Amino acid sequence: MLYIHKTFSISVQQNLLQANIELINEPVNKKLQAIEPAYEKIPPGILRRMGKSIRMGVGAALPLMSETDPVNGIIMGSANAGMEECVKFLNQIVQYEEGQLTPGNFVQSTGNVIAGQLGLITRNKGYNVTHVHAGLAFENAVLDAIMQLNTNPSNSYLLGGVDEISSFHYNIEALAGTYKKEEVSNKVLYEAGSPGYLVGEGAAMFVVSAEANNFIAKLTAIATIHSTDIELVQAQLKMFLQKNLEAGTAIDLFLSGENGDNRTLPFYTACETLLADDTAIVRYKHMTGDFPTASALGLWYACEFLQQQVPQHMFKKKTSKTSYRNILLYNNFKGLQHSFILVSKAW
Amino acid sequence: MGVISAIGNSVAENHQSLKDAVCGVSKAFDLFPTKYAGLLPFGQVPVSTEDLLQQLQVTAPGVTRTTLLALHALNEALADCGISPEDIKSSETALIGANTVGGMCLTDELYNDANNKTDGSDYLESYDCASVNLYLQKHFKITGVVNTINTACSSSANAIMYGAMLMKNGYAKRAIVGGTDCLAKFTINGFNALHILSTDNCTPFDEGRKGLNLGEGAAFLILEKEEDIKGRKVYAELTGYSNANDAYHPSSLSDEGDGPFLSMQGALNIANLSADKIDFINAHGTGTENNDAVESKAMMRLFDKPPAFASSKGNIGHTLGASGAIEAVYSILSLVHQEVYANLHFKNAIPSTGLTPVLAYKKMPVSHVMSNSFGFGGSCSSLIFSKV
Incomplete structure (x- = not known):
């Protein structure tokens, strides 16, 4: 954390x-x-x-x-x-x-x-x-x-x-x-x-x-895995959420690393199936392009979305919410290197 | 532990060579064509890449010498530890490796691929530093945390430190840590352009030192928590580790040696040891004018009277990203066998320090060994290993 x-x-x-x-x-x-x-x-x-x-x-x-x-x-x-x-x-x-x-x-x-x-x-x-x-x-x-x-x-x-x-x-x-x-x-x-x-x-x-004053975001957990197996990645995400999502809270925004590559898309869709109906799905790689450390820009966007509105073109799926407090980031690099990051704003 | 270097293909061979003060650095070089072959001494691992491929039964295309050296050392470490394949695959096993050269040893292939002169060689995915550990991850089906660290010549000391931190923080139960680097036209020409390669064998801590010799090799160590050892062999305890930056110059150390001083001091703090408890320092001791003077000065700042110290660069050359891990193995050998090894080719002390390293193999009581690694970018790291 x-x-x-x-x-x-x-x-x-x-x-x-x-x-x-x-x-x-x-x-x-x-x-x-x-x-x-x-x-x-x-x-x-x-x-x-x-x-x-x-x-x-x-x-x-x-x-x-x-x-x-x-x-x-x-x-x-x-x-x-x-x-x-x-x-x-x-x-x-x-x-x-x-x-x-x-x-x-x-x-x-x-x-x-x-x-x-x-x-x-x-x-x-x-x-x-x-x-x-x-x-x-x-x-x-x-x-x-x-x-x-x-x-x-x-x-x-x-x-x-x-x-x-x-x-x-x-x-x-x-x-x-x-x-x-x-x-x-x-x-x-x-x-x-x-x-x-x-x-x-x-x-x-x-x-x-580690100090909770004047913060933009709290990064509560991170997990990484190397795998080419979609089901394993899905299972890993389930475990990650069980372990790290506080009881009574829900992911209200999924910040997806989807990058337009049809070889990695199935991983993203598989992870999306685990989300609740009222979780917004937002993408950023059309803004940044992809590269090995693009997830750092992903985290930067997550920090922005805890403070202000999300541009329309970034939504893959909208919900009724207009502000977000729990963001899950999933990134997949070349179908092998996966990461989950949980970011929240407490208020 | 597993190690491969210019003085041996195994821990046992390296140990014997250290005891016998074997110098594996020479002008006999046949790894690849370079105009410096025969002119500069190198610490070449005396096994050809073809033989490594065969011995390790690697048939996949695109595997570099850097990766093969790592695989060789890791195979030995895993066999030595007796860890089960299931434990290796467990999500609680981390793999943290370091290197600085990656696939850049393949100068011609990289030149052609990077400059669009081919349709692509077998090595397109093998040039970056991560490629070594991505290969090992796949080969051993590792599902825990996998990482590659590059802090130049202190890289594998930081890999060891990161592995220890993962265990301490509950992100791994055991950590496979180490480093690898192979000789490359790239590093030979780079260090040569900096005028810090000696045309003779390097003479760490000697008044007349003329620079470093490049070497190659790899080493891996397996770290486990005390409560998980279950009767397995234990060589030593990693008690201290620290990283500090010299913040002075991209490729040389400050006169006062703040970075080396702070990294050594930080490691003592983590180990909760006073400086006088260190029996032996495996120094970075590259044999350059700058490093040896600054490292000596930092040792004199930290220790009232510096303990016995020696550099093994005279035996194997400077193995860059592998050196922290190889020298960790050597430090541990000192603890296990209660002995220290000679700093080769030393004649006269640096007048301003008057410090003389260990000049001959000797038995002595060794409870705590400090191992130093310093690199470009001001990256300084120190580890402390203790007798169990």
């Missing part, structure tokens, strides 16, 4: 609080590329040398990190941070036949580069870990934060998830058949009925603690 006190996100869409919530940006060249802010808090000399995932990660985190109330540690989830720099360095190796190479790309290619840079910029000497477990990188970061807070209940942590569409990684995933082959508008993503997803990128950052 943990409390979320502050949030910030960078994605292809604008921050809901600031924008016309019914407006959505569409993919360009089959990619939902994040619109980056001005990054005023990153020193220009450092900013120039940063790859996009590093910029997005650091840029989304710094507005939340106050000098007067520093966090005690930095816990990051990123499947592919540093991948772009990694292949840039690899291309140098091949191009210059292992000659005199510049180490800049190499140093920025390590998976922990975002958490490392944040530690450096904010002079934070606390706990600093990066989880890189593909579609469960962010979820393991969440679990890590929960465990750190169990042990150190007076601490607070910066928790985040970030990944970019690097050109090289895009090529590899495209060859592997991860993405949709055809051009699809995100406005009709869920009707596509074809294999593959629409790729996106972004960062979502949270300041979390």
